[in-house]
Amino acid sequence: MSAPGVPLLEIRDLEVAYGHVHAVRRISLRVNAGQVVTLIGPNGAGKTSTLAAVAGLLRPQGGQVLLEGRDVTGLPAHRAVEQGIVLVPEGRSILARMSIEENLVLAAEARTPRPPTAEQRRRVEAQFARFPVLGERRKLPAGSLSGGEQQMLAFARALLMSPRILLLDEPSMGLAPLLVRRVFDLVEEIHREGATVLLVEQNARLALQVSDHAYVLERGHIVLQGPSSELAADPRVQAAYLGGSTET
């Protein structure tokens, strides 16, 4: 358990660059245990780079990433997973040629080298119960699932990895409106179950609805932050990201 006052995840002055191109310029943010925090902003603002740096897929050029106050900056991805930092990347990164079940088993055994298999089975079955559509087709290649179903699989996989913090990168991207709603319902569901989430989204309206706190990222800088309900009411946010009142 984290000490009171210490955020579960803290990013301090994080810098990410690709060669000479700076994607993220000294940003700082905090995610407290049990919170859903969202990072919104236009394409190319540095949202994905931020998550990739936290998850160990990219090495930051500067700054710190702290998990419950411990420095986890620059850990390689598999070590970050060991620490409980679990990323659902943009585009979902499911293993299309492997079966749905194998995708889940890989996740269930990710943090436990020698697991009691019965326990593992039970956890995989629990995800099949949560997502019946996956259970019905468990032996089929994951690539046979539709985009929305693949997103369910990516969620199920992430939950099986027992995340201390779940990083979601554009989970609604490319999905039909009904499925977008389903994805955000799911975020609320795992929030109620006590999960801590850092959510990157272009669908600012829904992201602000399901989150406690929000940061607005533009061109690598955090330009606004505050409780999500306040940001949703902020005229600048409404003009730039909520585009009047149309539901997207």
Added chain:
Amino acid sequence: MGQQIVNGLFLGSIYALFALGYTLVFGVLDILNLAHQAVFMICAYAALVLVVHLHMPIFAALPVAVLAGGLLGMVVDRIAFRPLRGRSDSNIAGLISSIALATILEAAVLQFFGPDVERFPFGTVPTRSIQIGGAVVSELQIVIIAIAVAMLLGLTWLLRRTRLGRRIRAVAESPKAARVLGVDVDRIISASFFVSSALGAAAGVLFGLAFNNVAPDMGRSVELKGLAVIVLGGMGSMPGAALAGVALGLLEVFTVAWIGSSYRDAVAFGVLFLVLVLRPRGLLGPAALREA
């Protein structure tokens, strides 16, 4: 006829073992490890030294040589491939550095053992034969086929049923997706080289025993056959490689019996050519080839 089939299966099972190792690394890394044939050759020497100088029985020497081959494979990865990983030209660079490493290893063996063919002492392997139908089958042939089949089954089990196998397949499909699942990709690649080279080592020892012939250049012809088997089986397909290995062995034996031994390689590669024209994805290759 029965005799040729037995001989073909025997030769084919060695090709299959060799090519499976090749294919495994190709499937995981999309890279041809051209040092595979050097591991094949060195491990045949390793078994020979264990038998001749340490007086080990061959059935003890074989597992030791296979283990040594696996470890040597990890060294090959470390020296020839890992330093280049992440470069945009890592495929072609790795190909070249593995050729260089193979050349160095071969030269070292040549320096140490000389160019002459070495032989296992008489009595290393069972020399009795039995009659099956019209065919005379030596106990050695039976043992070699049995070892090859056992290793094929073991590899299938490893890849399908174990945590390591799942992780190897995950890395083969997408290193990034594997990373997100907490897989240490470098470690899995290293393990793939171990398994791959252990299979190559087994093929080398069995080849040396089968023809009682161990020489510094013994890997050369098998290397080309191995490449043919990968292509014939369908790039990266493990069952395809096993099937194509056995098919190539049968083809060679029948060519020698019916046409003449000087046409052996011509027919083998002629068939490879035909398969490429008629079925470019190979026997069991993935349905859709990557478009240019």
